[in-house]
Amino acid sequence: xxxxxxxxxxxxxxxxxxxxxxxxxxxxxxxxxxxxxxxxxxxxxxxxxxxxxxxxxxxxxxxxxxxxxxxxxxxxxxxxxxxxxxxxxxxxxxxxxxxxxxxxxxxxxxxxxxxxxxxxxxxxxxxxxxxxxxxxxxxxxxxxxxxxxxxxxxxxxxxxxxxxxxxxxxxxxxxxxxxxxxxxxxxxxxxxxxxxxxxxxxxxxxxxxxxxxxxxxxxxxxxxxxxxxxxxxxxxxxxxxxxxxxxxxxxxxxxxxxxxxxxxxxxxxxxxxxxxxxxxxxxxxxxxxxxxxxxxxxxxxxxxxxxxxxxxxxxxxxxxxxxx
Ligand SMILES: *Cc1c(COP(=O)(O)O)cnc(C)c1O
Numbered sequence: 001x002x003x004x005x006x007x008x009x010x011x012x013x014x015x016x017x018x019x020x021x022x023x024x025x026x027x028x029x030x031x032x033x034x035x036x037x038x039x040x041x042x043x044x045x046x047x048x049x050x051x052x053x054x055x056x057x058x059x060x061x062x063x064x065x066x067x068x069x070x071x072x073x074x075x076x077x078x079x080x081x082x083x084x085x086x087x088x089x090x091x092x093x094x095x096x097x098x099x100x101x102x103x104x105x106x107x108x109x110x111x112x113x114x115x116x117x118x119x120x121x122x123x124x125x126x127x128x129x130x131x132x133x134x135x136x137x138x139x140x141x142x143x144x145x146x147x148x149x150x151x152x153x154x155x156x157x158x159x160x161x162x163x164x165x166x167x168x169x170x171x172x173x174x175x176x177x178x179x180x181x182x183x184x185x186x187x188x189x190x191x192x193x194x195x196x197x198x199x200x201x202x203x204x205x206x207x208x209x210x211x212x213x214x215x216x217x218x219x220x221x222x223x224x225x226x227x228x229x230x231x232x233x234x235x236x237x238x239x240x241x242x243x244x245x246x247x248x249x250x251x252x253x254x255x256x257x258x259x260x261x262x263x264x265x266x267x268x269x270x271x272x273x274x275x276x277x278x279x280x281x282x283x284x285x286x287x288x289x290x291x292x293x294x295x296x297x298x299x300x301x302x303x304x305x306x307x308x309x310x311x312x313x314x315x316x317x318x319x320x321x322x323x324x
Contacts, residue, residue, distance in 0.1 A: 001188070004228040010220030013039070014210075020220030024227050028181060028194050031230075032173035036202035038195045039223055040214050043156045046180035046195040048076045049208045051117065053178065053201050054150040057082030060113040062103055064090045066126035068154055069119055080212070084113050092127030092261065094120075097139035104147055118144055121154040122161045126295075128261030128269040129244070129303075131161040134171060141175045151175070156182040156193075160265040163237045177201065186240055186266055187233045188306030189225035233306060240266035240304035243313055247302060250317050256281075258298075266304040269295060281323060288319035 011017035025037035040046045047069050051061060061077055063070055065087040069077060077083050086103050088095040105112035118140060123129045144151040153176045155161075162169065172179060178197040183189040195205055209215055241264070248263040251270050260270040272278055278294045285292050293301045 001225050001228045001232075004224045005221045008220045008224035010218040012217050013219045014215045014217060018218060018220040018223065020223040020227065024223040024230075025194060027227065027230065029196055032169040032179060032196050034173045034179070034196040035199045036197065038202050038205045038209060039219060039226075040193050040195060040209055041191055041216065043154070043180055043182040043184070043193040044073045044076065045209065045212060045214050046193040047119075047152075047154050048073060048080045049205045049212070050152045050178040050180060050195055050197070050201075051077055051083065051119070052081045052208050053197075053204045054117040054152065055081050055083045056116070058084070058113055059116040060084050060086050060105065061117045061119060062086045062088060062100060062115060062149075063119045064088050064093045064095055064121070064124075066090075066093045066124065067119065067121055068125055068156065069121075071126070083116075086115070092130050093124030094127065094130065094132050094136065096136060097143050100140055100143050101147075104143075104149070115147075115149060117150045117152060119152040119154060121156070123157045123164075123265050123267070125156070125267065126269075128263065129157065129160065129265035129267030130262065131165050131264050134165070134167060134175075137172075137175050150177045152177060153179045155179050157185055157265065157267075159234050160186055160237050160241070163234065164241055164265050183226040183229050186237050186305050187226075187229040189229050190222060192219075192222045192226055194226070236306070237266065239310065240306075240308070243304045243308065243310055244268050244302075246313055247304075247316065250320060254320060256323065268302045268304075270300055270302075272298045272300060274298070284323045285319060288315065290316055290319055 009019045013021045021039050029037040088099050104115045122132045182193045184191050244263045244266050247268050251257045251260045256273045256276045258271045258273050295301045
């Protein structure tokens with residue numbers, strides 16, 4: 001990847017003149033059968049720009065209560081778009097078309113904010129990396145079309161879902177108005193995300209990226225990393241999923257673990273027994289060069305990615321077993 005970055009042909013992306021950025025945007029747009037793409041520094045920026053593209057201040061976004069756009073983007077929905085949020089309680093972040101329908105406000109009632117956008121996340125970070133059923137996505141798409149709502153996908157880990165479920169990018173390109181793809185998660189680039197959508201949306205998105213300070217110049221070095229990742233790091237996501245499965249089984253046998261969210265992709269979220277200190281547990285792992293994250297209420301998250309090999313499983317399991 002570093003070699004590909006060093007060889008990148010670059011230009012000034014603010015003027016649309018960076019060949020590598022243009023190639024990445026075109027490659028992803030074509031892969032998903034969407035009209036255009038916009039390369040941005042982070043997935044937070046691509047999500048926030050999408051929300052801004054679809055809403056006006058005072059309008060409402062429907063999303064799940066554990067959504068990254070709601071919980072993990074610094075209050076950006078309010079800060080950047082002045083929009084309000086209708087939170088749904090889904091099954092580990094996955095809600096139904098019926099829930100969406102029940103929560104759409106009446107446009108003719110001036111008391112209520114105008115519902116404008118439905119946003120989902122696939123895979124769901126706080127849902128333990130679980131995948132949506134595409135049939136439910138299609139049903140939500142139908143509700144959005146019927147009710148004139150935009151439909152956005154936070155696809156930070158969409159490639160994990162595609163690989164796990166044997167789905168195609170085109171299915172997703174047809175279902176959503178905008179999709180945010182992170183290249184910096186399991187795909188392993190240093191930074192960067194791409195927002196996909198129709199030309200009219202991406203044209204607006206280009207302006208908002210500038211406003212947010214994300215008009216970057218020779219971003220092609222990072223785009224080259226993204227191109228490399230798309231060519232070489234998608235199929236191998238399967239290995240991360242298999243490694244996560246091994247860890248799931250091990251955790252289920254540990255006395256100090258009371259539950260593991262069903263593992264479907266590269267994320268493992270589990271709960272420590274009452275009285276077990278998450279700080280102490282994380283410090284123990286760190287001593288063995290294993291980094292995990294506390295997720296609140298005794299929960300711990302472990303994520304498998306490009307830089308974790310199957311050969312690391314043995315020392316991970318040993319470290320878990322040596323924690324008393
Ligand atoms: C990581 C992530 C993002 C974007 O994060 P950045 O660090 O800003 O690139 C968005 N959504 C989800 C679900 C994520 O896990």
